Each structure stands twice: as structure tokens, then as C-alpha cells.
Amino acid sequence: MSDLKIAVVVGSTRPGRKGRAVAEWVLARAGGRPGARYELVDLLDFPLPLLDEPMSAKATGADGYTHDHTRAWAAKVAEYDGFVFVTPEYNHSLSGTLKNALDFLYEEWNNKAAAVVSYGAAGGVRAAEHLRGILSELQVAHVQQQLGFSAFTDFVDYRTPEAALAPTDIQRAFADTMFAQLETWAGALRSVRAAAATAAGPQDTERGDKRAEDTRRATPWAVMATFDVKEGCEEEWSRLVQDVIDEMRHEKTFISTSMCRRPDEPGKFLLFEVWADRAEFFATQVNREYRRPLMERLPELTRSPVVFDEWTEIRADHAVHVRR
Missing domain, CATH: 3.40.50.360 (Flavodoxin domain)
Known part of the structure; x- marks a missing residue:
């Protein structure tokens, strides 16, 4: 050795x-x-x-x-x-x-x-x-x-x-x-x-550790991004993010997203994305061309680097409205 x-x-x-x-x-x-x-x-x-x-x-x-x-x-x-x-x-x-x-x-x-x-x-x-x-x-x-x-x-x-x-x-x-x-x-x-x-193995994104990847794929996977947007830049940031959302809705592994704003701090935003495949997200989605305009502008639009967290979904519910 x-x-x-x-x-x-x-x-x-x-x-x-x-x-x-x-x-x-x-x-x-x-x-x-x-x-x-x-x-x-x-x-x-x-x-x-x-x-x-x-x-x-x-x-x-x-x-x-x-x-x-x-x-x-x-x-x-x-x-x-x-x-x-x-x-x-x-x-x-x-x-x-x-x-x-x-x-x-x-x-x-x-x-x-x-x-x-x-x-x-x-x-x-x-x-x-x-x-x-x-x-x-x-x-x-x-x-x-x-x-x-x-x-x-x-x-x-x-x-x-x-x-x-x-x-x-x-x-x-x-x-x-x-x-x-x-x-x-x-x-x-x-x-x-x-x-x-x-x-x-040599094709990590295709094979990798199959048991670990199967575990990740067993339930939806989510990424939460927190943004601290500069004053006066909120409108541009919002437009760029919504452009990304409009495109990623058509991705096969996309499940849902939520875009939120903190009511008492107008510059604080949260983007919550849920995907079916964690490996595919990092191998493909983060490099999609439609994300590039947002990524290139982020250093100018935000006060600090974006904070990212990973989550594994346990349960998701939606309202059921019963007509009487």
C-alpha cells in the first residue's frame, strides 16, 4: 500500500x-x-x-x-x-x-x-x-x-x-x-x-449501496431550504423561485412543494420540496438548467448562504371535505 x-x-x-x-x-x-x-x-x-x-x-x-x-x-x-x-x-x-x-x-x-x-x-x-x-x-x-x-x-x-x-x-x-x-x-x-x-462500484449513481438506496426510496424524501432575502430583492427572488417551481412540477420524481414567508420577517422565506428519489435529486435535479438563473442570482439577493436540511417523510395528509 x-x-x-x-x-x-x-x-x-x-x-x-x-x-x-x-x-x-x-x-x-x-x-x-x-x-x-x-x-x-x-x-x-x-x-x-x-x-x-x-x-x-x-x-x-x-x-x-x-x-x-x-x-x-x-x-x-x-x-x-x-x-x-x-x-x-x-x-x-x-x-x-x-x-x-x-x-x-x-x-x-x-x-x-x-x-x-x-x-x-x-x-x-x-x-x-x-x-x-x-x-x-x-x-x-x-x-x-x-x-x-x-x-x-x-x-x-x-x-x-x-x-x-x-x-x-x-x-x-x-x-x-x-x-x-x-x-x-x-x-x-x-x-x-x-x-x-x-x-x-464505478457507477455509484446507478448502483451504489442498493440496500441503503432502497431504504431511502421506501418513503418520500424532502429538502427544506431557508432563505434570508435582502430588502428590496423579495420580488425578484420570488419570481425566480416560482419559475423553478413551474418547471419542476413536470419532473417524474417530483411530489410536492410549499413556498412560505415568515409573517413577522418579510425577508425570511422557506421552500419545502418533496421528491420520490433522493439519489436522482442530487444526481440530476440540482443541476437542471431551469435552476441556474436562481442559483446565479442568490449571492446578490440573499444576506447569507442558503440553509438546507434533509427530511424523510413519515406521513402526509390532505383535507377530506365531505358534502352533506
């Missing part, structure tokens, strides 16, 4: 950042480990804007990406079996740049392993804890051992551009433990991904 491929991700892009020096120390410390190859991935080399995909990666998968910068970032992340995330602590959390880069993708992170290296006034521990919660949602297994570097004791001249990392012997030992844990989990999860790919 080939060596594990692990990215050391520099999670800060601001001028004067210390993250690059920390990441380079991590990379040097990991050099020469048998069975694993560590590489530096600097977010400065992937200038992602604030999340600008009209739909979440969890809802659409890779087929739903609409921008070249998203596809380039996804291709890079997909190369790796595991990650060491190097993050500063800003206002009790991780950097906005790293959070944004994580949010762009979903399936490229799934069933992989990660370790956390943080730095800051308190060693970046609060950033590390926030990052762990995000990784859990992305189905990334984060290992127990982490490194936290103090701005006061683990750097020389921290406040200057020439600041240098000065780790202690115990931190070097912790780093070796972290690498061992990361490689163990990255190897185990590579086997999990390989087994899933074998079960799915």
Missing part, C-alpha cells in the same frame, strides 16, 4: 502571521516518518472568497460546485488521507480564513483524520476546541493529542516580523505522539473509504 499523504494546513493568511513558521516546524518534525508523506498546504495559495456557493456542499456534493476556485480547493483536499490544521486563536476561536475553507467542502473531508496545532496568548486552546466541533460535523476523526504554542513562552520576539518558534522537548515528544495517532487513524479511515468505494 502506498504511503499516507497528509497535509499540514496553514490556517492564517494575514500579513505578519506566525502560522507559516509553526507549520514549517511541524513539517520538519514529521519529515522522514515511515509510511507517511507530509506536505505543506498554505491557504494563501488558495485565495477563496467568503463562501459564495449558492448551495451547501453537504446538500449537493461535488457535482453542485459552481466556481473554479471551489473545484480547485476540492481537488487539493481530495488528494489527502489526513490533515494537520495549524490555526491561530482569534477572539476565542479559529481564524475566519480556516473556517471559510472548511465550509466550502463536505465529502472531500469525510472519513479522514486530523490533528490540531494551535498558537496564541493561551496556546490557542479555545481555537482548537472550536475547530474540533467543526471537524466532527465534517465527519473528520480528530486525534486526542494536540499541540498548543504560547505566544509568551514558545516564540522568540513574538511581536516582531522575525519571530521564531522555540518549542520545548516535551512539545517535540507530544508532536511525535500526535503524528503516530494521526497516521493510525488516517490509515484505518483510508481502508473505510476504499471499502465504501468498492461497495459502490
Whole structure:
């Protein structure tokens, strides 16, 4: 089996950042480990804007990406079996740049392993804890051992551009433990991904895991989208959505839809779609040409990214009117 491929991700892009020096120390410390190859991935080399995909990666998968910068970032992340995330602590959390880069993708992170290296006034521990919660949602297994570097004791001249990392012997030992844990989990999860790919086969959308797909098809499946529309854009948004509804009513797997508006907040809308086939929806429906005008305008019409939720229908009722 080939060596594990692990990215050391520099999670800060601001001028004067210390993250690059920390990441380079991590990379040097990991050099020469048998069975694993560590590489530096600097977010400065992937200038992602604030999340600008009209739909979440969890809802659409890779087929739903609409921008070249998203596809380039996804291709890079997909190369790796595991990650060491190097993050500063800003206002009790991780950097906005790293959070944004994580949010762009979903399936490229799934069933992989990660370790956390943080730095800051308190060693970046609060950033590390926030990052762990995000990784859990992305189905990334984060290992127990982490490194936290103090701005006061683990750097020389921290406040200057020439600041240098000065780790202690115990931190070097912790780093070796972290690498061992990361490689163990990255190897185990590579086997999990390989087994899933074998079960799915080369034509995933046609065959896939038949038992799981049959379960999904046993009852109707629904997607709920929540929109926060900018003031003055409600009429255009409504027209574009209703154009989509008028077209999708003719789809063979379409069951029903509801378009709702919150009475006390005129800019808040909800679109609830019910479909007979979940796999067909993600493979075909999200990429229908008639959805494109809406998707292209959403970043300009909404205050924030659309929020999507999946639901499985248990029961649906309609009024029965009896004539007397």
C-alpha cells in the first residue's frame, strides 16, 4: 500500500502571521516518518472568497460546485488521507480564513483524520476546541493529542516580523505522539473509504449501496431550504423561485412543494420540496438548467448562504371535505 499523504494546513493568511513558521516546524518534525508523506498546504495559495456557493456542499456534493476556485480547493483536499490544521486563536476561536475553507467542502473531508496545532496568548486552546466541533460535523476523526504554542513562552520576539518558534522537548515528544495517532487513524479511515468505494462500484449513481438506496426510496424524501432575502430583492427572488417551481412540477420524481414567508420577517422565506428519489435529486435535479438563473442570482439577493436540511417523510395528509 502506498504511503499516507497528509497535509499540514496553514490556517492564517494575514500579513505578519506566525502560522507559516509553526507549520514549517511541524513539517520538519514529521519529515522522514515511515509510511507517511507530509506536505505543506498554505491557504494563501488558495485565495477563496467568503463562501459564495449558492448551495451547501453537504446538500449537493461535488457535482453542485459552481466556481473554479471551489473545484480547485476540492481537488487539493481530495488528494489527502489526513490533515494537520495549524490555526491561530482569534477572539476565542479559529481564524475566519480556516473556517471559510472548511465550509466550502463536505465529502472531500469525510472519513479522514486530523490533528490540531494551535498558537496564541493561551496556546490557542479555545481555537482548537472550536475547530474540533467543526471537524466532527465534517465527519473528520480528530486525534486526542494536540499541540498548543504560547505566544509568551514558545516564540522568540513574538511581536516582531522575525519571530521564531522555540518549542520545548516535551512539545517535540507530544508532536511525535500526535503524528503516530494521526497516521493510525488516517490509515484505518483510508481502508473505510476504499471499502465504501468498492461497495459502490464505478457507477455509484446507478448502483451504489442498493440496500441503503432502497431504504431511502421506501418513503418520500424532502429538502427544506431557508432563505434570508435582502430588502428590496423579495420580488425578484420570488419570481425566480416560482419559475423553478413551474418547471419542476413536470419532473417524474417530483411530489410536492410549499413556498412560505415568515409573517413577522418579510425577508425570511422557506421552500419545502418533496421528491420520490433522493439519489436522482442530487444526481440530476440540482443541476437542471431551469435552476441556474436562481442559483446565479442568490449571492446578490440573499444576506447569507442558503440553509438546507434533509427530511424523510413519515406521513402526509390532505383535507377530506365531505358534502352533506
